[in-house]
Amino acid sequence: MIIPVSFYQNDDVAGIARALLGKTLGTEINGQYTSGIIVETEAYAGVTDKASHAYGGRFTNRTRVMYEDGGIAYVYLCYGIHHLFNIVTHGVGTPHAVLIRAIEPANGIDIMLQRRGKAFVTPTLTAGPGALSAALGITTLHTGYPVTGPVITISDTGYTPEHITAATRVGVAYAREDALLPLRFYISGNKFVSKGKGL
DNA sequence: GTGCGGATGAACT
């Protein structure tokens, strides 16, 4: 079942990031459904988090969507190449977000392989935020879309991870002391967790 | 208007 929007509309962005592990993220684009199980996430705690794009209340054309209500997508371009998919959480005016860093392929694997230009499944198909976005066909055009459907959906299929690891986030050394916070969560031992290193 | 650098990934050596 699709997770209701109320799931995203609370203050505990780290708790939401953790709770999203084991849920299924899917897209239906051009009639093609692709999906995967979320195995790795990171929490970005709005204005107080130096690693967040909204740190200090920064409000620009790009970050505007982060200030909207919880339950919508924030997709941005990184390094000019990669589209990174986040879910906005909490309510209007609080720019919390959860970055989805990796999924384990579930449905439409042939379509994902085609989008990624690969012949068979390896962890690189969907391990990493740019990789999973490409596999699911998510681009910056999808920023602002609800994650409650119809294009982007996050569903609870009843799967609960046995063990979750909390670690430091990837690629945020510039955030200084906030880079030390354990706001990266992943399913322990899962082969599709990205190889990105925290601190 | 200009310049810098990033919440990365893949192909190299």
Next chain:
DNA sequence: GTTCATCCGCACT
């Protein structure tokens, strides 16, 4: 382990 593709977004002039 290292290199490099590739381009807005943002800060500052």
